[in-house]
Amino acid sequence: MSGKIKILYLDDEPENLIGFKASLRLNYQILTAVNVPQAIICLNDHPEIKVVFCDQRMPGKTGVDFFEEIRVSHPLPVRILLTAYTDVESIIDAINKGNIFRFVKKPWIEADIIWAVDEANKFYLANSMLSVKNDELQKAYNELNKFAYSVSHDIRGPLSGILGAINLAREIDDIEEMKEMLFLMEKSVKKLDTYVLSMHDYYSLQRGELKITEIDFNKVTDELKTIFIVNAKINNVAFNVNVKQDEIFRSDYAPLRLILNNLLSNAFKYQDRNSNNKSVEVVVEVHNSVATIYVKDTGIGILGSHVSEIFNLFYRSNSLEVGSGFGLYNVKGALLKLNGEIEVQSILHQGTTFKVTIPSI
Amino acid sequence: MDIEFSFIVIDDSELDCFVTQKFLELSDKNLVIKTFQNAQHALEVIHENPNRNSLVPTIILLDLQMPFMSGFKFVEEFEKLSPEIKENYMIIILTILSPVSSPGDIYRIFNYGAVKSIVEKPLTKEKLLSLLNHVRLNPLT
Numbered sequence: 001m002s003g004k005i006k007i008l009y010l011d012d013e014p015e016n017l018i019g020f021k022a023s024l025r026l027n028y029q030i031l032t033a034v035n036v037p038q039a040i041i042c043l044n045d046h047p048e049i050k051v052v053f054c055d056q057r058m059p060g061k062t063g064v065d066f067f068e069e070i071r072v073s074h075p076l077p078v079r080i081l082l083t084a085y086t087d088v089e090s091i092i093d094a095i096n097k098g099n100i101f102r103f104v105k106k107p108w109i110e111a112d113i114i115w116a117v118d119e120a121n122k123f124y125l126a127n128s129m130l131s132v133k134n135d136e137l138q139k140a141y142n143e144l145n146k147f148a149y150s151v152s153h154d155i156r157g158p159l160s161g162i163l164g165a166i167n168l169a170r171e172i173d174d175i176e177e178m179k180e181m182l183f184l185m186e187k188s189v190k191k192l193d194t195y196v197l198s199m200h201d202y203y204s205l206q207r208g209e210l211k212i213t214e215i216d217f218n219k220v221t222d223e224l225k226t227i228f229i230v231n232a233k234i235n236n237v238a239f240n241v242n243v244k245q246d247e248i249f250r251s252d253y254a255p256l257r258l259i260l261n262n263l264l265s266n267a268f269k270y271q272d273r274n275s276n277n278k279s280v281e282v283v284v285e286v287h288n289s290v291a292t293i294y295v296k297d298t299g300i301g302i303l304g305s306h307v308s309e310i311f312n313l314f315y316r317s318n319s320l321e322v323g324s325g326f327g328l329y330n331v332k333g334a335l336l337k338l339n340g341e342i343e344v345q346s347i348l349h350q351g352t353t354f355k356v357t358i359p360s361i
Numbered sequence: 362m363d364i365e366f367s368f369i370v371i372d373d374s375e376l377d378c379f380v381t382q383k384f385l386e387l388s389d390k391n392l393v394i395k396t397f398q399n400a401q402h403a404l405e406v407i408h409e410n411p412n413r414n415s416l417v418p419t420i421i422l423l424d425l426q427m428p429f430m431s432g433f434k435f436v437e438e439f440e441k442l443s444p445e446i447k448e449n450y451m452i453i454i455l456t457i458l459s460p461v462s463s464p465g466d467i468y469r470i471f472n473y474g475a476v477k478s479i480v481e482k483p484l485t486k487e488k489l490l491s492l493l494n495h496v497r498l499n500p501l502t
Contacts, residue, residue: 156457157374157426157457158374158376160377160457160482160483161374161376161377161380161482161483162376163482163483164376164377164380164381164482164483164484164485165376165379165380167380167483167484167485167486168380168383168384168387171383171384171387171486172383172387177383180379181376181379181380181383184375184376184379185376187375187376188374188376
C-alpha cells in the first residue's frame with residue numbers, strides 16, 4: 001500500500017465518495033471525508049497525504065473556504081477543486097484564496113483525475129525536493145560560518161604566531177633560545193599543514209562517490225601499523241592489532257581508512273604523558289557481513305559532559321594537544337557514507353574506547 | 362630598579378606564549394612572568410594564590426579564541442572573583458582580529474571593568490612598549 005499515492009477526497013455526498021473510491025482505489029490509496037472537521041482529522045492523522053480533492057458546494061463551508069483554511073494549517077498537500085458549478089467568481093476565489101493547483105469539472109472522467117494526480121504528485125515532489133535542498137543549503141551555510149571562524153583561528157592563529165616569532169628573532173642573540181623557538185615554530189607549521197590536509201579529507205568526503213572494493217582488514221591495519229609504529233616506539237606506547245576476518249567484506253576503502261587513521265591518531269595523541277602503562281589496541285571482527293572495530297586507548301579520556309560534542313565540527317575538548325577540530329567530524333562524515341555507526345565510552349584519566357560498526361555493502 | 366609589574370600570559374598556542382614571554386623579558390629582565398595554555402588553570406591560580414605577598418600589579422595578557430575556556434569565558438569568570446583579588450589585576454586582550462570574529466563580541470568585553478586595552482597579534486617590540494606606556498599612564502586604582 002505504501003507505494004501508492006495517498007489522496008484525501010472531501011465531499012458532502014457519500015455516493016460521490018463511493019464512486020470516486022470505486023474507480024480509483026487500484027491506482028491510489030484513497031481516504032474520504034464527508035465534512036470539514038473529518039477532513040482535518042484525516043490530514044492530521046495522515047501527514048503523508050499528497051493530494052486533496054474537494055467538492056466546491058457543501059453545506060456550511062465551501063471547498064474554497066476549506067482550501068483557504070488548510071493552505072495555512074497543512075500547506076504540503078496539493079489542492080484540487082472538483083466542481084460542477086463554474087461561475088467566474090468562484091474560480092477567482094479558488095485561485096486567489098484557495099491557491100488551488102487544478103480544477104476538475106464534475107462529472108469527472110477517470111483520465112482527468114489520473115492526469116491531475118500525476119501532475120499534482122510531480123508538483124508535490126518538486127516542492128519537497130526544494131525543502132530538502134533548502135535544509136542542505138542551510139547546513140552548508142552553517143558549516144561555512146564555522147569554517148570562517150576556523151580560518152581565523154586555525155590558519156591565522158599559527159600564522160600570526162610565526163610572524164610574532166620572526167619579529168622576536170630580530171631581538172634574540174642567544175642561539176639556544178633561537179633553537180627552542182624554531183622548534184615551536186616548526187610545531188605551528190606542522191599544525192597548519194595537518195589542518196590543510198584534513199580540510200582536503202573533509203571536502204573529498206563531501207563530494208566523492210562510493211568506490212566499493214573487497215576489503216582485507218589485515219592489509220588495512222598492516223598499512224596503518226607502518227605509520228603508527230614509529231609513534232608507538234618514540235612515545236613508549238604498546239600497540240596491538242588483532243583482526244578476525246573469515247568472510248568477504250565490501251566497502252569503500254578511502255573513508256574506511258580515514259576513520260581508522262583518525263581514531264588511531266587520536267588514540268596516540270591523547271595519551272597521558274606521565275603514565276608508565278600506555279597502550280593502544282585495535283580489534284577488528286567481521287561477522288555476518290558487519291565489521292566491528294574497537295580502538296581502545298589508555299589515554300587522558302574525555303570529560304563526560306564533552307562526549308556528546310566531540311563529533312561536532314571544530315569542537316576541541318582539550319587544549320593540551322594540537323587538534324584542528326576536524327578529525328572526529330570527518331570520522332562521522334565517513335561513517336554516514338558507509339552507513340556505519342560509532343559509540344564512545346570514556347573514563348577521564350583512564351582511557352577511551354571507540355566502537356565502530358560498518359555493514360558490508 | 363624595583364619590579365614594576367608582574368605578568369600572566371594566557372594563550373593556547375605554545376609558540377605565542379613563548380614569543381610573548383621573550384618580548385616581555387627583553388623589555389625588562391626583572392619581570393615576573395607566568396604563562397598558561399589553559400585559561401581555567403590560570404583562573405585557578407589567580408583564585409587560590411592572589412598577590413597577597415607582592416603589592417606589584419599584575420597584567421593579564423589574554424588570548425580570546427581558545428578551546429576549552431575562551432578568553433570571553435575567562436573574563437566572565439574573573440569578574441566573579443572577590444574585589445580584593447580583582448583590584449590587583451588588569452586584563453589586556455592580545456588576539457588576532459579579523460572581520461570574521463564579530464566586532465560586537467570584542468566591544469562587549471570592554472564592558473567588564475578589568476579589561477583595559479586590546480593589542481592585535483602578532484606582538485612586536487613597538488606594540489609592547491606602547492602597551493607598557495599605556496599601563497603606566499593608567500595605573501590601577
